[in-house]
Amino acid sequence: MKAYQLLLIANLLIQTSSAQDFPQKKDSIYSAILQEQRSLQVILPSNYDPSQVYDVLYVIDGEWNTLTFYNIRRYLQAVGFAPPAIIVGLPNTNKDGVNMRDRDFLPTQVKTTPFSGGAANFLAFFKTELIPYINKTYHPGGESVLFGASFGGTFVMYALLTDPDVFKAYLCSDPALWWDGQYLVKLAREKLPQAKLNARTLFIGGRAGKAFENMGIAAMDSVLRTTAPAGLAWKVASYEGETHNSVTFKTNYDALKFTYAGYTKNPLRFSIHGGIVLPEKPITITIYADNLDVRYTNDSTLPAKEWKPIDSRLVVTDPDNMIVRSFSPGGRYTVNIPLHLRSGTTLTPAKRKPAPLHFTYFDLTAKNRKPVKTGSVDSTFRLKQADLPSFECLVEGALAIPDKSYYVLQLDEGEGSEVYINDTLRVKQPAGSKRQSIILPLDKGVYALKVRFMQTTSRPVPRFFVFKSTDGLDEWWNNVIFKL
DSSP states (O other): OHHHHHHHHHHHHHHHHTGGGSOOEEEEEEETTTTEEEEEEEEOOTTOOTTSOEEEEEEESHHHHHHHHHHHHHHHHHTTSSOOEEEEEEOOOEETTEETHHHHHOSSOBTTBTTOOOHHHHHHHIIIIIHHHHHHHHOOEEEEEEEEETHHHHHHHHHHHHOTTSOSEEEEESOOTTHHHHHHHHHHHHHGGGOOOTTEEEEEEEESTHHHHHTTHHHHHHHHHHHOOTTEEEEEEEETTOOTTTHHHHHHHHHHHHHTTTOOSSOOEESOOEEEEBTTBOEEEEEEOTTOEEEEESSSSOOOTTSOOOOSEEEESOTTTOEEEEEOTTSTTOEEOOOOEEEOOOBOOOSSOOOOOEEEEEETTSSSOOEEEEEEOSTTOOOOTTTOSSEEEEEEEEEEEOSSEEEEEEEESOTTOEEEETTEEEEEOOTTOSEEEEEEEEOSEEEEEEEEEEEOSSSOOOEEEEEEEGGGOSOGGGOEEEEO
16 A cells, blocks of 8 residues: 555656646636535647537546546547547545545445545535536536546446446546445446446456456456446456556556547548449448448348448448448447448440540639630640639540449549539539549440539649449559549
């Protein structure tokens, strides 16, 4: 215990010396329940907007844990694994030189720890005083998350088992579940079978080896395996070569990733953004969904979480009845991923042979829509952006398809640009997109092609490509047959 206290003191000194390393807003609240003023470390998102929705991540043992927690969560946000959030660090109270964390975190009173047993009051403080105050003052509107380490982790488990509606996510680092003869393990065995924990998440991280058993984590893991209700998404992890303090770093990272699994700041997308699939000829497409848990069905039913997840490739045989779904542990980020594909037949060439390709440029900055350059399409037809920074370029003529196969039509850049095949719109570049790729089954022959390039910003000049896809397989991008 003395060694542990020395480690805590050392950690406190390090954190105190680095107190300016995170942009905290110092706040406080008087608690009638605890009968004391509690200081708060409030960290708002860099572009905080009170009209936006943010989760609030409550960190107890704030004087030790807030800085590390803040830096890890900020990193996860930067790489796209977590959304912006508000962090509220809650430093402990000291009375007559005694840290009162034992009073606040521990659920039962034990004679050898005279200040223990006040966890019920501390949880009531969160529920009826602190969380309402944060919601009123900072208008977060999102979900509440609780993180604690050691005895703090003990309190996290106590909160989950006794009043699970206070928080949506529970994060524990090396929780002292040995406390009072494994009181919380016994409580979990009693409470979990009947508990209503829908959309709640729990992550417990601890040290591998003997410590995993000594802390009571192994026993809690066993109870969770046998009695955890279906609505609780949980995970217990053990880490080799860590100390009671150092394991907090890895737990923070993995616990936040687990809590926000399924979140992405970029739209979920495929290598193919739409088109036609032949019933007798499946296609293979790539799904860009790093760190996502994706499953699918081919019979119009919703995929189940228990189904085997797919890798980065997806075989599409019946797009009209295929449902692709990305799952998250608590269900918050569980969404269907639209395919924008449909079943159909092979397109046939134009009935009348189109004329050779020709182009017309229009200056969009001019008052009237007057052509500024026309001619036949060759290697020199493209204007440089410096010559005409804002333009519409209309290309019309013939597109020769060498073989009956799948072909991918791709627009790069050019918001609002369009591609028509035989006078039917097939590709349109949406707002905010850099690339749009559409697959079509085409017969051998000559098709009428019309491409309308739109250049109205400082982004790169738009381009158009046609790729041949061998047997509907991916990696068609290596086989370009036409480009503008």
